[in-house]
Amino acid sequence: MKKNNTFSEIRVALAEAENILILPHVKADGDAVGSASALTQILRKDGKNVYAWAAEEPLPSLAVLAHEAYVTEIPEGFTPDLLISVDCADIDRCIDRVQFFPDVKILNLDHHVTNTRFGDLVYVIGNLSSTGQLIYQLFDSLGYKINKKAARSILGAILLDTNRFYYSSTGTRTLEIAAEIIERGVNMAELCEELFGNNPKEKMRLLAMAIERAEYFAEGRGVFCYLPQEVQDQAGTDNTDDIVEALRDIQGVELALLLYDYKGTLRASMRSFGSLDVGKIALKFGGGGHRNAAGITFEKTNVDKVSRELLSTLEALFVRKN
Amino acid sequence: MKKNNTFSEIRVALAEAENILILPHVKADGDAVGSASALTQILRKDGKNVYAWAAEEPLPSLAVLAHEAYVTEIPEGFTPDLLISVDCADIDRCIDRVQFFPDVKILNLDHHVTNTRFGDLVYVIGNLSSTGQLIYQLFDSLGYKINKKAARSILGAILLDTNRFYYSSTGTRTLEIAAEIIERGVNMAELCEELFGNNPKEKMRLLAMAIERAEYFAEGRGVFCYLPQEVQDQAGTDNTDDIVEALRDIQGVELALLLYDYKGTLRASMRSFGSLDVGKIALKFGGGGHRNAAGITFEKTNVDKVSRELLSTLEALFVRKN
Numbered sequence: 001m002k003k004n005n006t007f008s009e010i011r012v013a014l015a016e017a018e019n020i021l022i023l024p025h026v027k028a029d030g031d032a033v034g035s036a037s038a039l040t041q042i043l044r045k046d047g048k049n050v051y052a053w054a055a056e057e058p059l060p061s062l063a064v065l066a067h068e069a070y071v072t073e074i075p076e077g078f079t080p081d082l083l084i085s086v087d088c089a090d091i092d093r094c095i096d097r098v099q100f101f102p103d104v105k106i107l108n109l110d111h112h113v114t115n116t117r118f119g120d121l122v123y124v125i126g127n128l129s130s131t132g133q134l135i136y137q138l139f140d141s142l143g144y145k146i147n148k149k150a151a152r153s154i155l156g157a158i159l160l161d162t163n164r165f166y167y168s169s170t171g172t173r174t175l176e177i178a179a180e181i182i183e184r185g186v187n188m189a190e191l192c193e194e195l196f197g198n199n200p201k202e203k204m205r206l207l208a209m210a211i212e213r214a215e216y217f218a219e220g221r222g223v224f225c226y227l228p229q230e231v232q233d234q235a236g237t238d239n240t241d242d243i244v245e246a247l248r249d250i251q252g253v254e255l256a257l258l259l260y261d262y263k264g265t266l267r268a269s270m271r272s273f274g275s276l277d278v279g280k281i282a283l284k285f286g287g288g289g290h291r292n293a294a295g296i297t298f299e300k301t302n303v304d305k306v307s308r309e310l311l312s313t314l315e316a317l318f319v320r321k322n
Numbered sequence: 323m324k325k326n327n328t329f330s331e332i333r334v335a336l337a338e339a340e341n342i343l344i345l346p347h348v349k350a351d352g353d354a355v356g357s358a359s360a361l362t363q364i365l366r367k368d369g370k371n372v373y374a375w376a377a378e379e380p381l382p383s384l385a386v387l388a389h390e391a392y393v394t395e396i397p398e399g400f401t402p403d404l405l406i407s408v409d410c411a412d413i414d415r416c417i418d419r420v421q422f423f424p425d426v427k428i429l430n431l432d433h434h435v436t437n438t439r440f441g442d443l444v445y446v447i448g449n450l451s452s453t454g455q456l457i458y459q460l461f462d463s464l465g466y467k468i469n470k471k472a473a474r475s476i477l478g479a480i481l482l483d484t485n486r487f488y489y490s491s492t493g494t495r496t497l498e499i500a501a502e503i504i505e506r507g508v509n510m511a512e513l514c515e516e517l518f519g520n521n522p523k524e525k526m527r528l529l530a531m532a533i534e535r536a537e538y539f540a541e542g543r544g545v546f547c548y549l550p551q552e553v554q555d556q557a558g559t560d561n562t563d564d565i566v567e568a569l570r571d572i573q574g575v576e577l578a579l580l581l582y583d584y585k586g587t588l589r590a591s592m593r594s595f596g597s598l599d600v601g602k603i604a605l606k607f608g609g610g611g612h613r614n615a616a617g618i619t620f621e622k623t624n625v626d627k628v629s630r631e632l633l634s635t636l637e638a639l640f641v642r643k644n
Contacts, residue, residue, distance in 0.1 A: 164486040165500075166518065168511035172501045178487075179497035189490035193595055196488065197571040204572055208530035249519040250526055273515055 002117040004124060011142055013107060013121055014043070017082035021074065021101070022052040024086050025093035030065060030160025030195070032087040033058045035109075035131040037067035038153040039086065042135075042144050044069070051078065052086075053097055061241075064194045065156040067149070080104055087111070087131040091118040109134060111169075113290075129169040132157025136177050151181040156191055163245070164196070167292075202237035209235055210243045210258070217311060218318040220252045224311060226303060227260040238262065244269045255314060259307055266306060268296040270314075281313055324439040326446060333464055335429060335443055336365070339404035343396065343423070344374040346408050347415035352387060352482025352517070354409040355380045357431075357453040359389035360475040361408065364457075364466050366391070373400065374408075375419055383563075386516045387478040389471070402426055409433070409453040413440040431456060433491075435612075451491040454479025458499050473503040478513060485567065486518070489614075524559035531557055532565045532580070539633060540640040542574045546633060548625060549582040560584065566591045577636060581629055588620040588628060592636075603635055 005013075014020075022039050024032035036052035043050045052070040083104050088094045089112035098106065106119035111134050113126030128134050132154040139146060146154070155178060162170045165178075182188050206227065214225045225247060232238045240260050247256035248271040255272040268285070270278035271293050278294045287296025298306050327335075336342075344361050346354035358374035365372045374392040405426050410416045411434035420428065430441035433456050435448030450456050454476040461468060468476070477500060484492045487500075504510050528549065536547045547569060554560045562582050569578035570593040577594040590607070592600035593615055600616045609618030620628055 164488065165510065166486065166514045168509075170504075170510055172505045175497045175501035175504065179494045179501065182492075182497065183494045187490075188487065188492055192488045197595065198573045199571050200573045204533045204568070208533040211526045211530040246526070249521050251520045251522045273519065 002122050005121045007138075007142060010107065010121060010123060010138070013082060013105065014046075014048075014142075017048065017080075019049045019078060019080045020051075020082045020084060021078075021080035021097075021104075022050065022084045022086055023088070023094040023097050024052060024054050025088045026055040026096060028054055028056070028058060028062070029087075030062055031111075031130045031132055031157040033062045033070065034065040034153040034155075034157030034160070035135050036086045037065055037070050038132065038146070038150040038157070039084065039109075039135055039139075040067050040069045041150040041153070042139050042146055045145055045147060045150075049078070051075070055094075055096055061195070061198060062156075062160075064191075065153045067153065082107060084109060085119065086135075089115045091116070109138070114288075127169060129167070129171065129174040130158050130161035132161065133174055133177060137173070148185055151184055152186045152191060155181045155186055155188065156195060159192065159195060164192070199242075200237060200239065202235050203239045203241065206232065206235035206237055206240065207243055207246060210247065214247060214250075216253075218255075218315055221318055222255045222257070222311075222314055223247045223250060223253045224257045224307070225259070226307060227258070228303070229261040232261065240269070244271045248272070255317070257310060257314060259303065259310075262297075266298040266303060268298070268306075268310060270294050276317060278314075278317075281310075281317065284313070285310070324444050327443045329460075329464060332429065332443060332445060332460070335404060335427065336368075336370075336464075339370065339402075341371045341400060341402045342373075342404045342406060343400075343402035343419075343426075344372065344406045344408055345410070345416040345419050346374060346376050347410045348377040348418060350376055350378070350380060350384070351409075352384055353433075353452045353454055353479045355384045355392065356387040356475040356477075356479030356482070357457050358408045359387055359392050360454065360468070360472040360479070361406065361431075361457055361461075362389050362391045363472040363475070364461050364468055367467055367469060367472075371400070373397070377416075377418055383517070383520060384478075384482075386513075387475045389475065404429060406431060407441065408457075411437045413438070431460070436610075449491060451489070451493065451496040452480050452483035454483065455496055455499060459495070470507055473506055474508045474513060477503045477508055477510065478517060481514065481517060486514070521564075522559060522561065524557050525561045525563065528554065528557035528559055528562065529565055529568060532569065536569060536572075538575075540577075540637055543640055544577045544579070544633075544636055545569045545572060545575045546579045546629070547581070548629060549580070550625070551583040554583065562591070566593050570594070577639070579632060579636060581625065581632075584619075588625060590618040590620070590628075590632060592616050598639060600636075600639075603632075603639065606635070607632070 022036045024036040040050050040052045051074050058066045084107045085094045107121040108119035110124045111128040111131045115124045136154050210225050244256050244258040258269045272278045277291045279289045279291045282289050282294035285296045344358045346358040362372045362374045373396050380388045406429045407416045428441035429443040432446045433450040433453045437446045458476050532547050566578050566580040580591045594600045599613045601611045601613045604611050604616035607618045
């Protein structure tokens with residue numbers, strides 16, 4: 001496995017580049033949008049030509065973190081001499097764009113423990129709260145200026161990837177960085193209001209339906225909910241964000257499984273606490289993720305069969321743990 | 323208005339006391355339970371006889387922050403020579419216990435801007451995130467040792483009173499203190515799980531019902547919900563915690579009003595963003611609170627009349643703001 005490059009190697013690669021293309025992962029989440037936008041601004045301040053090239057428009061809820069140079073199409077004739085992948089654990093997560101520039105160097109910046117360390121230059125710290133934190137630390141150490149707007153995007157990335165400092169990836173330095181960012185004038189309350197105080201009515205209705213449909217297993221230590229297309233239609237949205245977390249946050253629950261129809265596929269989203277490893281379960285079924293947060297997409301849609309198999313596997317997880 | 327006492331005046335008063343009684347406010351919230359428990363431990367480490375005397379048992383959800391000397395009855399014969407009120411904006415909030423010791427000095431520690439500065443010694447910083455933060459700063463400055471368990475209670479107080487750093491009272495120092503507390507080994511993820519990942523099923527069901535019963539006013543900028551006793555019975559709980567916050571966090575909503583039956587009374591709970599001052603509205607109706615969080619208890623239970631009056635007053639608030 002490739003070791004992290006040194007600060008001076010990264011400094012040289014950045015100094016040599018004129019035109020830089022930043023690549024957040026497909027289906028960019030808050031960390032990817034915020035990190036890519038922040039990095040775009042940091043490097044533009046340094047005099048580079050920079051775009052963040054995303055696979056799709058940022059989700060409406062994340063638009064507040066996106067810089068104007070966060071685009072889905074790069075200007076005609078823009079030829080990068082450096083690619084920076086952001087928050088991509090695997091090159092597959094940005095290959096849709098990398099493929100157009102097979103000869104251009106890649107700098108891989110990420111915080112996933114599972115990062116495959118692809119690319120010509122690598123700077124990955126697993127278990128860090130977010131790629132946002134990694135970019136803040138790295139570019140601060142390299143002596144770059146991180147202006148207020150970039151700092152705001154980084155704070156957003158941190159807030160979303162830690163669920164407002166809830167997750168164990170939140171370290172001392174995470175909180176210190178948030179303090180430093182506030183210190184330079186970023187209004188965290190306003191940012192929280194934009195990121196967390198903006199739940200669409202339809203999404204809240206779907207959450208209410210999920211709570212009412214929830215079923216418990218493993219003596220209440222597990223909770224399961226299936227949201228078929230009809231229920232989503234009734235709520236008026238297919239936005240299932242945060243629902244599985246809300247289910248996990250029910251008293252006594254250590255593991256939550258949300259199953260939902262999504263554009264002809266069936267998806268499973270799992271969240272757990274502590275040592276209950278849903279990442280392993282996801283791997284077993286062809287999905288992926290982390291120990292406490294993982295997902296699977298099933299092509300077939302035999303819901304009964306899938307849910308039976310998943311539930312019995314999850315039941316077994318509790319038994320093994322006892 | 324009484325100014326804050328100096329550090330040396332407070333140091334002398336503490337040094338002179340042998341038996342200290344700490345008084346969290348009635349219906350103690352997370353800040354009151356956490357602050358009182360932390361302070362109990364800090365002063366016990368300093369060799370004092372200390373109890374935190376609460377008006378009632380801590381809520382089950384807050385028990386994790388309570389020290390064993392957080393009691394509802396003090397040992398027979400315990401005679402304090404110093405009372406410390408904690409998180410009490412007004413002496414009414416602890417008079418039920420102060421009345422037994424009319425001649426004992428009171429040290430008033432609080433973070434409410436509306437604190438009446440009662441007591442013989444006062445140390446109040448309005449707009450600080452929490453009384454927990456105030457106690458941490460004060461006792462750290464005074465040179466007291468804050469052990470890990472006390473620090474954990476303080477972190478809980480901060481997390482609950484800022485809604486995990488959501489509210490604008492979260493300052494640079496708030497985050498730095500959280501970082502310092504983590505640094506000394508307190509597991510924040512575990513604490514968050516205990517404080518935020520432990521919602522009773524019945525409470526979640528009541529939340530789901532509230533979402534479904536929500537009505538909008540002022541062109542969607544306001545949301546209103548009434549939870550009568552029957553609905554609470556159906557959900558199986560009268561625990562309305564966090565419901566009004568969830569309503570305020572709906573897209574487009576700047577102000578939420580939750581009305582609910584509570585032991586024969588009718589209560590109004592209001593939350594708002596920014597300059598919409600629900601505290602003033604509460605005062606007008608005989609209630610109290612802060613600019614963005616306030617409440618009223620109505621003795622009469624003519625719900626239609628009360629909700630009509632409240633809603634028209636709140637509608638007017640939007641008009642004035644435009």
